[in-house]
Amino acid sequence: MAKVGKAINESNRSLSRYLEEIGKFEPLHPDREVELAQRIKKNDRRALKELVTANL
Structure with a gap:
């Protein structure tokens, strides 16, 4: 039970x-x-990173 x-x-x-970490990002x-x-459709890697990070 202790486990x-x-x-x-x-x-x-x-x-x-x-939750603390994701709270640092604005929706x-x-x-x-x-x-x-x-921008992602045009292979913009920074845009992809921003979108992924914002949706954590």
């Missing part, structure tokens, strides 16, 4: 860290998403 409690605590810490405005999608 289960430890696993839950570790999971909660991981989730808290993840994309829909117009910006469209712009990035158009």
